[in-house]
Amino acid sequence: MKKILYLIFLGCTCLFQVNAQDDTDLLSMLGEEETIDYTSAAFKTNRVINLHSLENTARGVLDFKISHRFGFINGGAYEFFGLDNATIRLGLDYGITNNFQIGIGRSGFEKTFDGYMKYRLLRQSTGKRRMPITLSILAASAIRGQKWTRDEVEYPFFARFNYTYQLILGRKFSDNFSLQLSPTVVHRNLVLTRTEMNDVFALGIAMRQRITRRLALNVEYIYVLPDQIAPGLKHSLSIGCDIETGGHVFQLHFTNSTAMNEKGFIAETTGDWLKGGIRFGFNVSRVFTIVKPKLED
């Protein structure tokens, strides 16, 4: 009897041993450690087309942007469908932290100098911290450099300034689709007629649909609440694509807006899509790493 028991237990011992050594998944012994998994690349760059996107320039990265908007396509063959003329903006964006970005730019349109600050308050993430949306806040200011057209009127200096405050709220719904809303208020120190409001309230809506790994379709539309801008002005609508190569992003698009700063494209868009009041344009983004990221320990 003893011997039988002995054998049984010996058998058990062996089984245990074998079990312990035959663990098929050793890694499971370490357990799963949850990390915060930030969603990245909701849009390819920090602009959708004209609007700021959900993305920030990473810390220590300088993004040089060269943007062109050509003339109206309905200028016909004489104007080479708008390509004879171009409005230009040269801009620099810099990431001070991963969530705080500043930028400056100079546009040909009204010889405008602009600057902005953009701060990401919430960042979409999964894992240890779940955040369904990204929320950023943008404050921008622009100053008109162009001489006033009427010499006889003496305008005060502050008349040249305008300001924009914007919330950027959105989500990358899938690998392919991102959507954002941009409630905005533009304040203009000077407006030309009594029918125009100094403060213009608007809502931008923008989306990205990825077509291939390196090609995406972008659409943005900015709704301006009624009775705020001069009659005859239009809402900005732009459709374009992002093409990505190594260090460049090329954004090619069609838009009815001329200016590339908020006051201009939100409150002063003149082109009418239905009448061919569309411009071809592009933004080229080239990034330079100024401060290399430190390796996390």
Place this chain on the structure above:
Amino acid sequence: MKNLIVVLLIAFIAPTLSAQSKYFTKEGKISFSSDAPMEKIEAHNRKANSVLDPASGKMEWSVLVKAFQFDKALMQEHFNENYMESDKFPKAVFKGVVQQHDKIDWTKDGAHNVKVKGTLEIHGVTKDVVADGKITIKGGSISAQSDLTIAVSDYEIKIPAVVKDNIAKTVKIDIKADYAPLVK
């Protein structure tokens, strides 16, 4: 009856003993480099998980692809978005066996050149690999180090023609771990 008690004791202690003899790290270092004519790319990950079981010679690695750090933020984004598709395939995993592990005396200080044979899963594709490495045992702790070269195309990672001079067809991977005893 005495025998029975001894047997019982062995039965309960034995599994604990063998479990204790496993080694682990959560700070394994994995880096890789691609040396193309136009550009040299390097990335580092210092948070790799690995478990080593000297008794069976088994060695397993798991690493979060998104935790690889690059010098250039855009490169890191492209790596995850365009090449590794990290949202779809968040981890790279190696499962292998140290060859002739029974010839190593895991209790004695010493250095051993070894071959590790196993499977490597990257980008959802699993391939057989053999890596030369070195296992060093010193004062009860074990460290391991290895490098291997893999072909990007083996793992169905496509390099578009535009960047063929910027990204090499093969990538060299360096691996290093200092193991500590795993106490359950």
